[in-house]
Amino acid sequence: MAAECEHTLVDRLLKPRPQINCIRSNFKEMIYVTKIGVYDNYNVFLDFTNDDDFNPTRYKCIIDIEGQQMWLQKWSPDFKEKEDFSIGTPLEMDLATIGRTRPSMAKVRVEIDLIKPQLDSVYVGLTHKNFPQTGFMQEKIEYEGVPKYCKYCKKKKNMGI
Template sequence: MALLAVGQSPPVEAVPTAQLITEDPLKKTYANTLKPIQPQYKPIPLKQIAYLHGEPKIVWEEEEVNQMIINEDLQYAVVAKFSYGWPDIQDLRRLIPKQCELKGEVNIGLLSNRYILIRATRLDDYVNLLSKPQFYITHNHWSYPMRTLKWDPCFDPKEETSTAIASISFPALPPIFFGKEAVFSLASAVGKPLQVDLATQNKTRLSCARVKVEVNLLGEFPKRINLGMRMKTGEVKERWIHINYDYVPKYCKSCKLQGHNDK
């Protein structure tokens, strides 16, 4: 520090100016919600072998299984089934992301005969893959039908999962309830809400709010939901909101396969 002469005032330090914040850092944009997931890897402890009637047995807890799903990047995993032939796996790794219009990185591997596993990293890619009845993968002037199924730890090629993604909508829903939290709350009466469509997100189609929901095809689906608003007086104003099922995959209880029903 330099010495000051007698009567000399110390220099005035520059005072930092406040920085103008032009964007709310806490506000989540639609693009941010579609960014690749950031899994938190945690090691799974080794398990001790037990014996049942002389045969080895091992059991993992549900929390451990959920962590394994994260560790192996399987949160957005989709099973793709080819029933009438398929291109080489190396070609599929190149063709599927492009022809299925996937936006994020994917890992594609052979699961078993006719089945491949697609590990997506984005929610919108996961929803897109499971929202169509069938894709057609074109290669060398041939078109190969490809159906998609939700992957789960108990996947069995002989018994396809009854879990699928349905598209539902709420016609004549008041605009005040078009927020994601409100739409998701309503959709939870049907299943696990995953994603609202762009028109609902942008409030450009106020005739209905549409949302993709993960459902159990063996369950019963409600036809309407009662929406209430509690006033300060204690009075609850209610109205019934109809639920439209715009697209629900079919499931055959006899064959235990998706794509058709028992009829």
């Protein structure tokens, strides 16, 4: 099965996916030859027929279809549709990150659970058959606009005991 899925991407959506015809027409506009399969309301499989179509899409982080962002990831045998993101639920990226005009950093708006401890850093890397897994590096996380939150009474701006 891994050989059959060499050119397969999984698209994850935060909201229920658009109609499959909208997704198909979007890929026809991009002139990519692909077979689109629905896993569930939040995950779609994209099967590309060749490297020429697969590679440019593989290195995009997101694709926007009908105002919804589809987060792309390479299919792997251990795919889990309910896998949590280590920081929280990604909502959107800023334009500089999408356009790769600021390669020294990435900015992503993420919904976090304020009750859980916040991570200081994450491991970032790319796994591909042609790249060794030694390319992972630890990146510092900087949080912006996080409200003060009391973990005891679970209310905003009450820092009592």
